[in-house]
Amino acid sequence: VEMGGVAFQTWGEGEAMRFAAVQMSYPSTDWNDRNVCGRAERQVWFATTNDRSIAAVKDPKKRKERLKEAFSAWHNPVTQLIEGTPADSILRERDVSHKYSVRPVLNLAEVIDYEHKMQCRKALAGGTSGDDDGGGGNAVPASMAGPGPAVVFVGDAVMTVDPVLAQGFTFAMESTADLAQTLRRCCGSGMGAQIPAAATDDSDSESPPEACSLKFNPDRLRDELDFRYHKRYDRLLGLLRSTELVQALAQPESGTVSGFLSRNFVRPMMRLAPEIVKRRVFNYTMRYSLGLTLKTGEKTKEKESGAELSTER
Incomplete structure (x- = not known):
């Protein structure tokens, strides 16, 4: 949808309604549909709702009308984005929050x-x-x-947290960087190990089996992977807690204690709070979700572990 580069996300208070849009551009050969850089500009959007009657509509055009009706009271350009999107281009998927x-x-x-x-x-x-x-x-x-871990997972395979804070790609890069750092530490020069070769069934052979030389130390590699395997839970736990907090405040559920407190106490207090207070709370929440508020002892332990591996290598 062409909407001039609007990016936003809005949460509703009922029926798990959410609407978000972000700008997207891609190379285009159509001279009537490209900018001076040769790229076509579009708006990608998604909407969520737990109203199953909308998803049950089979006809794309009727489903689009039902969706537009559900978001008719929302701010601009929500209805314009839905209206400007061809019905056949609106994909329907089941969204599951773990x-x-x-x-x-x-x-x-x-x-x-x-x-x-x-x-x-x-x-x-x-x-x-x-x-x-x-x-x-x-x-x-x-x-x-x-x-320790027999299989190392990275990316979305490591976590199934609801993507409220949009850190899935960030977490994937972090886990990949951790794995790369581990391999550099444990598989560098001087970290090799000697393991005896397996005994053969050839009884005529009198020479002892030769040792097999590895390019890495399997014990040290397993220790490092085990350390990062358990340390990753601290980062993931912070992300999960922050996600639950933001979701409870931004999208309170009816009939729940958290929803009642959020709607009647927390939100009014946030409206009255000074901007500097809200900014500090927001910044701390984001730092906590990124694992930047871990205790100094945990960071020191990680540095000592890395120094020990580097020294012995």
Whole structure:
């Protein structure tokens, strides 16, 4: 839709209604539909509602009219955007919000990891390595204290938080950067490891099997991945809490305590609050959602971990 570059997002108070629009441009060869830079300019918009009667309409033209009727009382240019969009270009999709999904309700991997750590601690307390060969006094490496993640997820595969704060792409870049930094630390020069080759069935061979040289240290790589795997929950938990707070304030649900408090107390206070107060609250909420308000000890621990890996490398 051509609307002159308007970008906004508006939330309603009922039926989970939301409307947002943002400018988009793309290369175009049509001289009648391009700017001086050779690009066509459009407006991309989306609307949400939990009114199932609108989604149940099969005919695109009738569904467009129902949608326009539902948003008829909204500010401009909401109705103009809906009206100016061809009915066949309005896509209908089911929008599902996953709440409280920082981690699984029952994570069997963490249960196994915890039991394995307890076994290793008992072995260390008894002065043995935990092996059946009776080797005493051997310290159990950190990587042996738990298997850690077997698969590393990045991007949207890591989280299923409702995209209220629009940080999905940001979180994807962060997780990818963490993985790249881990690989640089653990797979650089001097970080290789020697592992014995598997025994062969050739009984005629008298020479011992040669060791296989790896380009990385598997124990250190697993330790680093395990550290970032658990640290990521702090960042994700902050994003989830901020999302729930913003959603409760901006789109209160009828019949709920949070909706009642938001509509009758929080919103009136926000209207009366000075601009400097609202700006500070907003800035802190965004910093918290981005993980920039973590405790100094957690940041120091991460720096020490990185320094230790770099020194030993």
